[in-house]
Amino acid sequence: MYQLDFGRPAHIHFIGIGGISMSGLALVLLDRGFAVSGSDAKASALTQLLGERGARVSIGQTAANIADDMDLVVYTAAINPENPEYRAAVEKGLPMLSRAQLLGQMMGHYRYAIAVSGTHGKTTTTSMVAHILMEAGCDPTVSVGGMLPAIGGNIRVGASQYFVTEACEYTDSFLSFLPTSEVILNIEADHLDYFRGIEQIRGSFRAFVGLLPPGALLVINGDIPQVGEIYSGANCRVVTVGLGEGNDYTAAGVTYDESACATFTAICRGEALGEVRLGVPGEHNVSNALAAIALCRELHGPDDALDQGIGCDTASPGAPCPITMETIAEGLGHFTGTDRRFQVKGEVAGVTVVDDYAHHPAEIEATLKAARRRPHRKLWCVFQPHTYSRTKALLEDFAKALSLADAVVLADIYAAREPYDPQISSHMVAERVARLGTPAHHFPNFDEIEKFLLESCTQGDLLITMGAGDIYLVGERLLGVSLSTLSTERSHRV
Numbered sequence: 252m253y254q255l256d257f258g259r260p261a262h263i264h265f266i267g268i269g270g271i272s273m274s275g276l277a278l279v280l281l282d283r284g285f286a287v288s289g290s291d292a293k294a295s296a297l298t299q300l301l302g303e304r305g306a307r308v309s310i311g312q313t314a315a316n317i318a319d320d321m322d323l324v325v326y327t328a329a330i331n332p333e334n335p336e337y338r339a340a341v342e343k344g345l346p347m348l349s350r351a352q353l354l355g356q357m358m359g360h361y362r363y364a365i366a367v368s369g370t371h372g373k374t375t376t377t378s379m380v381a382h383i384l385m386e387a388g389c390d391p392t393v394s395v396g397g398m399l400p401a402i403g404g405n406i407r408v409g410a411s412q413y414f415v416t417e418a419c420e421y422t423d424s425f426l427s428f429l430p431t432s433e434v435i436l437n438i439e440a441d442h443l444d445y446f447r448g449i450e451q452i453r454g455s456f457r458a459f460v461g462l463l464p465p466g467a468l469l470v471i472n473g474d475i476p477q478v479g480e481i482y483s484g485a486n487c488r489v490v491t492v493g494l495g496e497g498n499d500y501t502a503a504g505v506t507y508d509e510s511a512c513a514t515f516t517a518i519c520r521g522e523a524l525g526e527v528r529l530g531v532p533g534e535h536n537v538s539n540a541l542a543a544i545a546l547c548r549e550l551h552g553p554d555d556a557l558d559q560g561i562g563c564d565t566a567s568p569g570a571p572c573p574i575t576m577e578t579i580a581e582g583l584g585h586f587t588g589t590d591r592r593f594q595v596k597g598e599v600a601g602v603t604v605v606d607d608y609a610h611h612p613a614e615i616e617a618t619l620k621a622a623r624r625r626p627h628r629k630l631w632c633v634f635q636p637h638t639y640s641r642t643k644a645l646l647e648d649f650a651k652a653l654s655l656a657d658a659v660v661l662a663d664i665y666a667a668r669e670p671y672d673p674q675i676s677s678h679m680v681a682e683r684v685a686r687l688g689t690p691a692h693h694f695p696n697f698d699e700i701e702k703f704l705l706e707s708c709t710q711g712d713l714l715i716t717m718g719a720g721d722i723y724l725v726g727e728r729l730l731g732v733s734l735s736t737l738s739t740e741r742s743h744r745v
Contacts, residue, residue, distance in 0.1 A: 252346075252348070252352070253322075253323050253346035253347075253348055254356065255323075255353065255356040255357060255360075257283055257360050260280075260283060260284040260285040260286070261285060261286070261322035261323060262285070262286040262287075262288070262320060262321050262322045262323075263277075263280055263285055263286070263287055263288075263321070263322060263323045263324075263325060264287075264288045264289060264290075264316070264317065264318075264321045264323070264324045264325070264336075264340075265277055265287070265288070265289035265290075265324075265325045265326075266289070266290060266312065266324065266325065266326040266327070266330050266334065266336045266337060266340075267289075267290070267291055267292075267326065267327045267329065267330060268287075268288075268289025268290060268291050268298065268301060268306070268308060269289075269291035269292075269293070269294075269295050269297050269298045269301075269308075270291075270297075270327060270329075270350075271297070271396055271397070271405050272327075272350060272354070272394065272396060272405075272417075273289070273325070273327060273350055274297040274298075274300070274301060274405065274406070275394045275395075275405050275406035276325070276350065276353060276354060276357065276394070277289060277301055277306055278300075278301065278304060278406045278408060279357065279392060279394070279406065279408055281301075281304050281305055281306060282408040287301070287305070287306040287307070288306060288307040288308070288309075288316075288321075289301070289306060289307075289308055289309070290308070290309040290310070290311065290312045290313075290316050290336060291308070291309075291310060291312075292310075292311070292312065293310060294310050297404075297405075298310070300404070312334060312335055312336050313335050313336070314335045314336060314338065314339035316336055316339075317336050317339040317340050317343060317345070319343060321340075321345055322346065323345070323346050323347070323348060323353075324336075324337075324340040324345050324346070324347045324348075325347070325348050325349070325350060325353050326347065326348075326349060326350065327349070327350045328349065328350070328351075328421070328422050328424065329668060349424070349427065350424070351422075351424035351425065351426075351427040351428070352427045354394070354416065354427070354428065355427040355428040355429050356429070357414070358414055358416070358428055358429045358430060359429040360414075361392070361412050361413065361414035361431075362412035362413075362431065363412055363413045363414065363431060363432065363550065363571075364414045364416075364428075364429060364430050364431045364432070365380060365413070365414065365415040365416070365430065365431070365432045365433075365434070365546065365550075366416060366417075366418035366425065366428050366430035366432070366433050366434070366459075367380065367415065367416070367417055367418060367433075367434045367436070367542075368417075368418040368419070368420065368425055368433065368434060368435050368436065368456070368459060369434070369435055369436025369437045369438070369472075370420075370436075370437050370438060370439040370441050370611065370613070371436070371437060371439075371609075371611055371613060371614045371617075372436040372437065372535065372538070372539045372542075373396065373417040373418070373419065373436065374395055374396045374397040374417060374589055374592060374608075375531065375536065375539050375588070375589065375592055376434060376436060376539045376542050376543055377393070377394075377395045377396075377415055377416065377417050378395055378397070378399050378401075378586060378588075378589050379539060379540060379543035379582070379583060379586055380415050380434075380543045380546055380547065381393040381395065381399065381401070381402065381407065381415055382401060382582040382583065382585055382586040383543060383547045383574065383578065383579050383582035383583065384413055384415065384547070384572070384574075384582075385401065385407075385582065386578050386579075386581050386582035386585065387547075387572050387573065387574045387575075387578045387582070388572060389409075389411055389413045389572035389574070390409040390410050390411040390413070391407065391409045391411060391413035391414065391415055392407060392408055392409040392411075392413065392414045392415075393406065393407040393409070393414075393415050393416070394406055394414075394415070394416040394417065395416075395417060395589070396417045396419075397589035397590050397591060397592065397608075398589060398590040399589045400587075400589075401585070401586070411572070413572070418430070418433070418459070420442065420452065420455050420456065420459070421442045421445060422442075422445055423455050423458075425455075425459050426455070426458055426459060426462065428459075428462060429462070430462060430463060430467070431463070431464065431467050431468075432463075432467060432468040432469075432470075432546065432550060433459065433460065433462075433463060433467075433468070433469050433470070433471075434470045434471070434542050434546055435456060435459075435460075435469070435470070435471040435472060435475070435481065436472055436538070436539065436542055437472055437475060437613070438452060438453055438456050438475050438481070439452075439611070439613055440452065440644070440645065441611050441641065442641075443640050443641060443644040443645075444638065444640035444641070444668075444669060453480070453481065456481055457480070457481055457482075457483075460481060460482050460485045460487070461485060463485065463486075463487045464487075465486040465487070466486070466487065466488060466552060467487045467488065468487065468488050468490065468546070468549055468550060468552070469482055469485065469487045469488065469489050469490070470490045470491075470492060470542055470545045470546045470549065471489065471490070471491055471492070472491070472492060472493050472538065472542070473491030473492060473493045473495065473497065473498040473499070474493035474494065474495040474498070478491070488549070488552070490545050490549050492538070492541040492542050492544075492545045493538060493541065494534070494537065494538060494541075499519065499520055499545065500517065500518065500519050500520075500541045500544060500545040501518045501541065502515040502516065502517060502518065502527075502537050502541060503515065503516045503518050503523070504516050505534070505537060507532075507624050509625065509626060510532055510625060511532035511533055511621045511622070511624035511625050512528070512529045512530055512531060512532050512536075513528075513529050513532075513533075513534070513536065513537050514526065514527070514528045514529070515527055515537055517541070517544050517576070517580075519545075519548070524544075524548075524576045525576050525577070525580055526580065527540060527544070527579075527580050527583055527584070528580075528583075528584050529583060529584070529586075530583075530584060530585070530586055530587040530588070531586065531587065531588045531592070531593065532593055532621040532622075532624065532625070533593070533617055533618070533620065533621030533624075534617070534620065534621070535617035535620075535621070536621075540583055543579075543583065544576075544579055544583075547574045547579055548574065548576070548579065550574065551571045551574075591606055591607065591608040591723065592607060592608055593605060593607050593618060593621060593622075594606045594607070596723075596726050596727065596730060597730045598730075599729060599730050600710060601709075601710030601711055601712075602708045602709070602710065602711075602712045602713075602714055602729075603627070603712070603713050603714065604714050604716070604726045604729060604730055605622070605713065605714070605715045605716070605726075606715070606716045606717075606723045606726050607715055607716070607717050608717075608718070608719055609717050609718070610636075610637040610641070610717075610718050610719035611641070611645070612645055612648035612649050612651070612652040613652070615632075615634070615649070615652040615653060615655075615717065616651075616652040616655060618715065618717065619632060619652065619653075619655040619656055619715075620655065622656075622713060622715060623655070625713060627711060627712060627713035628709065628710070628711030628712050628713075629657045629658065629708075629709070629711075629712045629713070630656045630657045630658075630712075630713050630715070631656065631657065631658050631659075631660065631704070631707075631708060631712060631713065631714040631715065632653060632656035632658070632659050632660070632715050632717055633659075633660045633662070633700065633704070633714065633715065633716045633717065633722060633725055633726075634653060634659060634660070634661055634662070634680075634717045634718055634722070635661075635662040635663070635664075635665050635716075635717070635718035635719075635720045635721075635722035636649065636661070636662075636664045636665065636677055636680060636718065637664075637665050637667060637718055637719040637720055638664070638665070638666065638667050638668070638669050639664055639666065639669050639671070639672035639675050640669060640672075642664055642675050642677075642680065643672065643674065643675040646675070646679065646680065646683065647683065649680055649683075650680060650683035650684045650686070650687060651687065653680070653684050653689070653691070654684050654687040654688065654689040655689075656689060656715075657689070657690075658689065658690045658691070658692075658707075659681070659684050659689055659690070659691040659692070660691075660692050660693075660694065660700055660703065660704065661677040661678070661680055661681045661684075661691065661692065661693040661694070662677060662693075662694065662697065662700060662718070662722055662725075663676075663677050663695055663696075664676065664677055665718065665719070665720030665721070665722075667719075667720070676693075677693050678693045680693075681693040697724060697725050697728070700725055701725055701728055701729060704725075704729060705729070714726070714729075
């Protein structure tokens with residue numbers, strides 16, 4: 252297998268370079284002096300940024316993009332072996348790595364390689380950790396699966412030995428990583444087009460824990476069912492977090508403001524650490540914050556000699572960075588979210604429009620519970636199911652979660668990587684939501700959804716577009732509608 256060497260920059264080509272993760276890895280390598288090329292199906296802000304940073308980007312994927320002098324070709328799990336560039340690289344006998352394999356090798360070049368995993372919450376918690384490390388002056392390299400305003404995108408290239416990234420279990424990709432610290436936020440049934448069920452998923456997370464070197468740090472949600480089974484036999488330091496009893500880190504005195512953002516006292520093994528005020532809404536983000544707090548407080552082991560007051564010094568990149576509770580609270584307080592995570596997009600005729608990436612029943616439940624804490628007249632959820640396999644496997648759970656809204660509008664299923672499945676549809680989801688007592692409507696296209704919402708939403712309503720596909724376009728198009736389109740009579744209708 253090809254071995255990445257930061258000391259010997261090479262020519263690396265990315266098939267699908269415009270993806271959120273692939274583009275981030277390409278930017279890190281550009282900063283390290285590598286020659287980077289890549290291709291993508293369409294131009295985007297990310298491909299433009301890569302071009303500005305020195306990458307050679309081709310729009311459209313053809314065999315002609317693969318040159319004999321390439322040292323490595325990187326591809327994502329979404330790339331089919333029949334892709335012309337993939338096929339050309341194989342025919343030329345060029346070294347090839349998956350995105351996860353490359354990321355794993357990059358992690359091996361950092362003393363503090365932090366991998367944040369879980370069925371959901373990865374982007375938010377990775378961003379929280381990044382904010383704390385930046386607040387502490389640790390100058391981390393960060394790879395996050397969303398656009399984080401504080402770093403101006405999805406990647407931050409630091410000069411220290413701190414690296415923090417999301418770690419996704421899909422296709423067991425995180426088993427290619429080389430972490431020195433791990434966070435496991437939750438373990439639930441998902442990606443059932445790959446996994447056979449929850450036991451296989453739990454097994455994947457057990458294998459992930461097994462990647463940690465002896466004495467390394469594992470921060471895990473202690474409220475996960477049979478949590479001890481996940482780290483049983485592992486030779487690592489285990490720190491549990493959560494809102495349930497018996498966890499090492501928990502929260503007390505949780506209150507919420509009008510934006511549904513929590514204030515709480517962080518507790519460590521019975522000791523009050525201090526007050527934390529979050530800039531992101533919902534109880535689920537209290538749990539995410541506890542994981543970030545525990546990770547940053549426990550990150551440095553006894554060998555790091557923090558009691559000597561060593562600071563983070565890029566001239567001495569192995570030196571640890573002191574992270575106090577005051578710094579942690581400041582970092583969390585400055586974090587106000589990433590794109591598509593309860594992102595308030597604007598207001599039209601008194602209707603607040605929010606967008607959220609939630610596409611799993613647990614995520615939908617957490618988001619809608621957070622939304623209910625905000626002042627509103629009526630809570631609308633405009634949901635686009637993501638993949639046929641997930642929708643079919645979790646149909647009843649989707650209905651139960653969506654029924655927390657006052658009214659639900661369903662778009663057609665976003666197929667993503669999957670072929671059409673006639674055995675499942677958004678209409679079936681709408682029927683089950685309606686059986687639970689929540690009005691639900693299904694429309695086959697965005698134009699009909701927008702027309703219905705313009706006729707139905709009234710002043711004071713809260714409207715959330717939700718899903719991992721392109722449903723956010725509905726909210727953006729509604730916000731582009733002239734206020735005159737919404738009549739005064741209708742906007743005040745009861």
